Amino acid sequence: MTPESLSPTGTDEPVGTPPPGCPAHGIGPGGLRRLYGPEAEDLGAVYEKLRAEHGAVAPALLHDDVPVWVVLGHTENLHMVRTPSQFCRDTRLWSALQDGTVKPDHPLMPHFAWQPICSHAEGEEHLRLRGAVNGAVSTIDHRGIRRHINRATQQLVNKFCEEGRAELVSQFAEHLPMVVMCEILGMPEEYNDQIVQAARDMPKGTETAIASNAYLMDVLMRLTARRRAEPEDDFTSHLINHPARLTDDEVGQHLRIILVAAYEATANLLANVLRVVLTDPRFRAQLNGGQMTVPEAVEQSLWDEPPFSTVLPYVAKQETELGGQRIRRSDALILGIAPGNVDPRVRPDLKANMQGNRSHLAFGGGPHECPGQDIGRAIADVGVDALLTRLPDVQLACEEDELSWRGTLSNRHLVELPVKFGPKPQQDVMARPAHPLASQRPISRQVGTPQPQTATPEPVAPPVAPMQASEATGRPGMFQRLLRWWRGN
Structure with a gap:
């Protein structure tokens, strides 16, 4: 047939x-x-x-x-x-x-x-357009972006940590990717609720999708004109200045597909990983036992519930x-x-x-394989780990079978992910993280289980003696080296 x-x-x-x-x-x-x-x-x-x-x-x-x-x-x-x-x-x-x-x-x-973009082009035209995108992606400072993801996570968690309750789709998963993408593209000042809603709305084909698309294109074409006149060290400037010499329209169209695709995929990925960590006994047992890192949990989610x-x-x-x-x-x-x-x-x-x-199909393959998959992984890795570090006792605030999904031919994503936890104080978003290399080692926290309260405050710095010894020898101690790493020095 x-x-x-x-x-x-x-x-x-x-x-x-x-x-x-x-x-x-x-x-x-x-x-x-x-x-x-x-x-x-x-x-x-x-x-x-x-x-x-x-x-x-x-x-x-x-x-x-x-x-x-x-x-x-x-x-x-x-x-x-x-x-x-x-x-x-x-x-x-x-x-x-x-x-x-x-x-x-x-x-x-x-x-x-x-559209005249690399994902629809073939042959020499595809090589020209994809070469410009790959060239701009190669300029991204991955260490700096991971620090930005951590800081953005702290800012988002600060908005609800004192409440003891949150809805992690609308308050976290739908915002963190946009904060990061606005920073990467070179327009952090454009991040707000409106651009988040427009990016979520535009791919759905709703009655307001055309207006959402017009809003996003206006933002991105203004950014293109600004960076054409005054280039900086950001993705948009490198895309404009690539030897492929993209026109303003080509730049704007590529920025739109990159922004919307990266946002939609990563918002879905974040929600899926958080749901699995909170509900799946396999993950909870392995995370608690220190046998699975957050990046490994992300890869499992990419197999079981791909963002697209x-x-x-x-x-x-x-x-x-x-x-x-x-x-x-x-x-x-x-x-x-x-x-x-x-x-x-x-x-x-x-x-x-x-x-x-990693042989799942979540990022496609061949000439049109997703060029920004490492950024998506980093947002999920660092974002989920940082949130769990701030809220180690977080647990689902409803029965798992009460969670609802919204599905289309293109994707399936959670509508809401309500959670509860012991109220936590806000934190200085510029402070040194509890463990800046956490996503590279196993997790040993109790996810979804209330933690016993103790009178011992969380450590904020290593013991004094090692620092004094390092100062005596003229070499920076571990705390100083981590602090320099965190600040990007």
């Missing part, structure tokens, strides 16, 4: 719609399963039905019954993204866009519409075969990140620990 086989009977007879609850419910023209509507509220279950029916590559229907292939296999997804001679991201080649099957008002048009469930579409540049299916030239395919990550051929036991295994 091919995804373009839209006529179920070959006649003009009307086809009845099965009632809700019927096994055929959610089946569209041609007997194909729909990836939208109330029938597809649990897309994970739909993917598994498709896998059982068709194997690693399955035909399905997008909104308005637009045909598409869903790549469900881990190996098949990697082959698709790593073989640009056969598959590309240039949606102008997609037959459904060429012949009008996809209407201009299609709800997924923001994903389909071709799918990326669409890829387009076949020629007739080919994938996963036992004949793919026609100009057919569209979905990069199935979530279903590929649970492919039983690579994960026969979904409860098995994937510690140390």
Whole structure:
């Protein structure tokens, strides 16, 4: 069966719609399963039905019954993204866009519409644009950004630490990535609730998405003009000054895709990691026992709950075969990140620990692999660790089954993550952290368990004797070296 086989009977007879609850419910023209509507509220279950029916590559229907292939296999997804001679991201080649099957008002048009950016370009143009992005990414001071993530986390936690309760999606996970991305791009003054809401709203295709997009582009084009006139040592300036000589429009469009994609992915990742740490007995036991670091917990989350469930579409540049299916030239395919990550051929036991295994599909692969994945990991690593350090007794403030999710074809994220903890005093955000290298060693705190109260205050500095000894020898002691590291000296 091919995804373009839209006529179920070959006649003009009307086809009845099965009632809700019927096994055929959610089946569209041609007997194909729909990836939208109330029938597809649990897309994970739909993917598994498709896998059982068709194997690693399955035909399905997008909104308005637009045909598409869903790549469900881990190996098949990697082959698709790593073989640009056969598959590309240039949606102008997609037959459904060429012949009008996809209407201009299609709800997924923001994903389909071709743009002059590296993620849609091929060949020499892709090398030029991606080279500029990679060059700008290479200039990011990762040590300085990790310090900024820590300080931003302290500022966010300060806003609710005295209350003893918080909602970690809206008060933490949705803000930390934007604070960091504004700093990286060179516009820290633009961080506020409005830019957070616009970045969350724009990819959803809501009634306000166009206004949100206009607001973001206004912010980014003003930044582009400012840095074109007065360059500084930030991502935007390096993107502008790269030998690829991007135009202002190209700079602005790339800044938008980088800001929105990085924000959305990292906000989802932060919420997912925090949920797992608070609810999953495997993680709580291993964290408490000092056997799993926060970075390892992040990688497990990237396997089990990737920030983006799918990326669409890829387009076949020629007739080919994938996963036992004949793919026609100009057919569209979905990069199935979530279903590929649970492919039983690579994960026969979904409860098995994937510690140390980074072969998940969360960041794509091939020429269009996410260029900023290390920044996303750093935000999650440092942010989660710093929050748990400030609130070691944090625990879920509701039953796990009361948590709700909002899912689309592109991603699935938590709506809320309410927590409670013993009230804590605010902290000086510029102070030396309790353990600045914490994300590089195992965690031994009791997550989700109230801590016994003692009269001993938290240590704020190493013992005096070692410092005096170091001063006597003229060499800086451990405290002084850590302090210099923290300040970036």
